[in-house]
Amino acid sequence: MDVKSIKEEKAEVEIWQYVFGFTPMAVVKCAIELEIADAVESRGGAVSLPDLASAVACSPSALGRIMRYLTHRGFFELHESTNQYSNTPLSLLILKSGANSLAPLLVMEASPTMLAPWHGLGARASRDGSSGFKAAHGEEIWEFGSQNPAQSKLFNDGMASHARRAVSEIVERYGGVFEGIGSLVDVGGGDGTALRCIVEACPWIRGINYDLPHVVSAAQQRQGVEHVAGDMFEHVPKADAAFIMWVLHDWSDDECVQILTKCREAVPKEPGKVIIAEAVIFEGEEDKYRDVKLALGVAMLSHTDKGKEIGLLKSGIS
Known part of the structure; x- marks a missing residue:
């Protein structure tokens, strides 16, 4: 043959x-x-x-x-x-009862609401700048969540299951980044799971979980974490440092600059820092999560109007 x-x-x-x-x-x-x-x-x-x-x-x-x-x-x-x-x-x-379970994330992604935009991916690609989510549901994902509590909970439960695993890895590998921080604001922190995990690992930190009103109003109270409602494009609460995970990939480059500017305004020069956790697609390099990252890149195309995963080329960021 x-x-x-x-x-x-x-x-x-x-x-x-x-x-x-x-x-x-x-x-x-x-x-x-x-x-x-x-x-x-x-x-x-x-x-x-x-x-x-x-x-x-x-x-x-x-x-x-x-x-x-x-x-x-x-x-x-x-x-x-x-x-x-x-x-x-x-x-x-x-496991539904598993502390490290990704079941909520899978159930969220498999929900009819999140699957519907994928059926319009071809149309989305031909009209750059308008999300498949809005085409399927009449409004963007954040506005839709504010009007649909069940979907908002499904989304935040899914993000929380990812946060538990991701923050554990971040603390284990890069725990030193949280040293010397007395207060930390998690920008777009959902139900506060990520911040709770950070505070449990670093009990000297006072946590401020910052997200949209409909998100924090439904969040459970967590020891060491204060929930604050607001819009990250307008204001970020003052803290020694800002933490932002799986948020910037939802927005355009210009919008990311706006968000990061508000984060920079919220933290002092010393010991102030902005800690970013995102997936990065390294072109031309072996990566066991490459398929997942590439899928995330298309998911951003399907579910947001301008979001994308960060791609790193030899010549710089793509």
């Missing part, structure tokens, strides 16, 4: 991954909603299909097909000697 034939054969197989490309998200979302991983964990970590079907109130036949797919994708392991399923490191990441 010549090289061209090998490539063609590979393409014939790979195209089916795109025909049914929605399947992984849909089936994993189903597993989260049924709390399959939680059911396995609560039954000693190993359970037969009939017992699992009883635990999650499903048809054994239907659940068997779902579990076959999830096992194939690495979410569960089926032990032939006992004919029982057990969790894997992957399924532990979708």
Whole structure:
């Protein structure tokens, strides 16, 4: 078989991954909603299909097909000697009760509200400057959230699940950046989860969680964290330092300058600092999260009018 034939054969197989490309998200979302991983964990970590079907109130036949797919994708392991399923490191990441679970983020991204803009991606690409989210729902994502509390909670729960994992990594790798800071304002901090994690790791810090009124009004009270409502384009509360994570990628370059200017105005020269946490796409370099970052880049195209992920070329920022 010549090289061209090998490539063609590979393409014939790979195209089916795109025909049914929605399947992984849909089936994993189903597993989260049924709390399959939680059911396995609560039954000693190993359970037969009939017992699992009883635990999650499903048809054994239907659940068997779902579990076959999830096992194939690495979410569960089926032990032939006992004919029982057990969790894997992957399924532990979708535990509803898991401290490090990303289940809320997946459920948020898989919601009809967040999926609808993707269906207009082609139209969005042809009319640069108008978001797919607004085309699908009549208003931008932030305005939509202010009028739809359920969607706002879904979004903030998803962001919180990411924040718990991200802040843990940030503190572990770059914890020194928080030394000498008495107060820290988290700009666009959602429900305050990121700031709570920072304050728990650095108890000398007084935290100010800053976000839109409809976001902070629904946020739970957290020890060491004060919720403040406002607009980051107009004002940022005074603090020794500002922290801003997964916010700048939602806005244009000019809007980012406006936000960062307000952050700079809020902090003193000493020990003032602005701490930015964002995904960065390094062109031409190996990166285990490259697929995720590229997907985020298209998600910004789908869900915002001017947002984008930062790209670094050898010649500078793209």
